[in-house]
Amino acid sequence: MAKRIAIANQKGGVGKTTTAINLSASLAAADCRVLLVDCDPQANSTTGLGIDKTSGKPSLYDVVAADADIAEALVATDFSGLALLPASPDLAGANVELASAENREYRLRERLSAVEGDYDYILLDCPPALDLLTLNALVAAASVLIPIQCEYFALEGISSLMNTMGAVRETMNPQLAVEGVLLTMYDERTVLARQVAAELREFFPDNVFQTAIPRNVRLAEAPSHGKPIFQYDVRSKGAESYLNLAREILARSANR
Amino acid sequence: MAKRIAIANQKGGVGKTTTAINLSASLAAADCRVLLVDCDPQANSTTGLGIDKTSGKPSLYDVVAADADIAEALVATDFSGLALLPASPDLAGANVELASAENREYRLRERLSAVEGDYDYILLDCPPALDLLTLNALVAAASVLIPIQCEYFALEGISSLMNTMGAVRETMNPQLAVEGVLLTMYDERTVLARQVAAELREFFPDNVFQTAIPRNVRLAEAPSHGKPIFQYDVRSKGAESYLNLAREILARSANR
Numbered sequence: 338m339a340k341r342i343a344i345a346n347q348k349g350g351v352g353k354t355t356t357a358i359n360l361s362a363s364l365a366a367a368d369c370r371v372l373l374v375d376c377d378p379q380a381n382s383t384t385g386l387g388i389d390k391t392s393g394k395p396s397l398y399d400v401v402a403a404d405a406d407i408a409e410a411l412v413a414t415d416f417s418g419l420a421l422l423p424a425s426p427d428l429a430g431a432n433v434e435l436a437s438a439e440n441r442e443y444r445l446r447e448r449l450s451a452v453e454g455d456y457d458y459i460l461l462d463c464p465p466a467l468d469l470l471t472l473n474a475l476v477a478a479a480s481v482l483i484p485i486q487c488e489y490f491a492l493e494g495i496s497s498l499m500n501t502m503g504a505v506r507e508t509m510n511p512q513l514a515v516e517g518v519l520l521t522m523y524d525e526r527t528v529l530a531r532q533v534a535a536e537l538r539e540f541f542p543d544n545v546f547q548t549a550i551p552r553n554v555r556l557a558e559a560p561s562h563g564k565p566i567f568q569y570d571v572r573s574k575g576a577e578s579y580l581n582l583a584r585e586i587l588a589r590s591a592n593r
Numbered sequence: 594m595a596k597r598i599a600i601a602n603q604k605g606g607v608g609k610t611t612t613a614i615n616l617s618a619s620l621a622a623a624d625c626r627v628l629l630v631d632c633d634p635q636a637n638s639t640t641g642l643g644i645d646k647t648s649g650k651p652s653l654y655d656v657v658a659a660d661a662d663i664a665e666a667l668v669a670t671d672f673s674g675l676a677l678l679p680a681s682p683d684l685a686g687a688n689v690e691l692a693s694a695e696n697r698e699y700r701l702r703e704r705l706s707a708v709e710g711d712y713d714y715i716l717l718d719c720p721p722a723l724d725l726l727t728l729n730a731l732v733a734a735a736s737v738l739i740p741i742q743c744e745y746f747a748l749e750g751i752s753s754l755m756n757t758m759g760a761v762r763e764t765m766n767p768q769l770a771v772e773g774v775l776l777t778m779y780d781e782r783t784v785l786a787r788q789v790a791a792e793l794r795e796f797f798p799d800n801v802f803q804t805a806i807p808r809n810v811r812l813a814e815a816p817s818h819g820k821p822i823f824q825y826d827v828r829s830k831g832a833e834s835y836l837n838l839a840r841e842i843l844a845r846s847a848n849r
């Protein structure tokens with residue numbers, strides 16, 4: 338059974354996609370079989386791995402809104418062990434089109450069960466909204482990894498995310514847990530970052546990852562080359578921190 | 594007639610709210626009468642100005658989805674000349690609730706016409722999505738100010754924003770123009786930022802603001818004090834750049 342982790346935070350630009358790409362590639366580098374699902378119409382996980390989001394081939398939209406066979410939508414990436422279920426721009430229509438559909442929140446979970454035996458990890462990159470696409474990911478996942486920038490607006494939004502997770506746990510997915518809170522673009526020199534980090538550790542005792550991801554321009558450069566950070570610049574601080582994060586997650590799984 | 598400017602970009606975390614708050618406060622400081630409309634369920638423009646998003650008083654949701662009187666929802670801020678039409682968490686429901694309503698894209702435009710005589714500028718802070726709330730802002734606005742971080746994913750998303758603006762212009766708001774592209778969190782030391790800025794200047798000849806907003810931690814600190822940057826730290830680079838942006842916009846209006 339694959340471990341399914343949603344990477345979610347409705348606050349925009351906190352490092353969801355950067356974490357989705359680099360954590361999934363790091364887990365694949367550690368010989369796990371990994372599927373990354375791009376649930377965002379922006380399709381940043383898709384293009385960040387060098388895949389064409391406008392190829393016309395079946396994508397997540399076809400799988401959840403049009404009953405395409407999930408196996409046909411999966412694509413191999415250039416990184417052994419990492420497969421992708423790509424997004425495409427038409428995914429933006431899914432929120433409205435599925436609004437009155439049956440089982441609308443369960444579609445992704447149902448489709449994933451057909452392939453989950455082939456993977457050790459399934460990571461779900463979410464859009465910056467608590468919409469039906471994110472709901473599908475929260476229903477399909479066993480846990481949520483919450484990337485968060487140590488700034489005021491990001492901290493502000495945590496309670497709505499927790500409320501939404503609580504509502505999903507009550508009615509649709511009782512097992513949904515917090516995998517952990519990941520500090521991203523962390524600059525320990527600023528008072529703001531240290532203050533927010535301290536508040537997060539209080540809010541989530543024992544559930545903030547030891548690994549914090551520093552601000553590192555190499556992480557912002559890598560997607561324009563279609564590569565995860567450890568392929569683009571393995572010596573960078575960004576690569577080191579995502580490999581450490583992967584180790585931390587693997588150690589947690591081993592202990593359970 | 595107020596000049597209505599939507600501040601939009603579906604890419605998350607590019608500085609929409611930071612621009613909305615600080616540009617509107619800077620215009621108010623230049624003796625303009627300004628209304629800031631928070632169209633984002635995250636309600637960051639609302640809390641960033643020190644207003645309680647959970648006060649229970651009428652907010653944008655009540656105005657567009659429940660026919661409340663817009664004049665009752667407006668609140669004064671601590672800054673003379675700047676009024677706010679606040680958001681609240683229930684705004685997240687508007688996308689689905691209005692999906693099948695009549696005139697669903699025109700609601701904000703209709704409501705604003707009742708008060709627009711009282712203002713010189715109306716700024717609309719948009720959520721990180723090309724959803725019905727953003728559509729309402731694009732239909733209500735005369736122009737769009739596009740904040741953009743000089744990074745790969747932000748550049749990638751520009752074409753979908755342009756396509757959406759084109760569709761709005763064709764069927765709902767023929768006058769919709771680009772007010773300008775604003776480079777935010779700009780760090781001229783990185784090659785990536787310089788490359789992306791050059792591409793944007795090619796893509797939008799004559800329409801990238803002269804003023805670029807540098808990365809400045811004081812801008813990230815100010816909202817936790819509920820203040821625009823020139824009240825929080827008027828000597829900061831952030832304050833200087835937003836005051837320059839306001840001057841640039843005022844000079845453009847004067848020339849038209």
Ligand SMILES: Nc1ncnc2c1ncn2[C@@H]1O[C@H](COP(=O)(O)OP(=O)(O)OP(=O)(O)O)[C@@H](O)[C@H]1O
Binds near residue numbers: 355747
């Ligand atoms: N640690 C980091 N150091 C430097 N830049 C980073 C880092 N993490 C992410 N970035 C850059 O910051 C921007 C925002 O990150 P990203 O797109 O991953 O966030 P997101 O939460 O997925 O955004 P959205 O809400 O739009 O989906 C991107 O341009 C990315 O390249």
Ligand SMILES: Nc1ncnc2c1ncn2[C@@H]1O[C@H](COP(=O)(O)OP(=O)(O)OP(=O)(O)O)[C@@H](O)[C@H]1O
Binds near residue numbers: 349608611777779813
């Ligand atoms: N020039 C800047 N320098 C430093 N920090 C900034 C700057 N502009 C914005 N920020 C910070 O970066 C984060 C993202 O900015 P902001 O929230 O304004 O973006 P947004 O586009 O409104 O995000 P969303 O897509 O979630 O609505 C915030 O924490 C903000 O305080």
Ligand SMILES: [Mg+2]
Binds near residue numbers: 353354377464
């Ligand atoms: Mg993303």
Ligand SMILES: [Mg+2]
Binds near residue numbers: 719
């Ligand atoms: Mg915002």
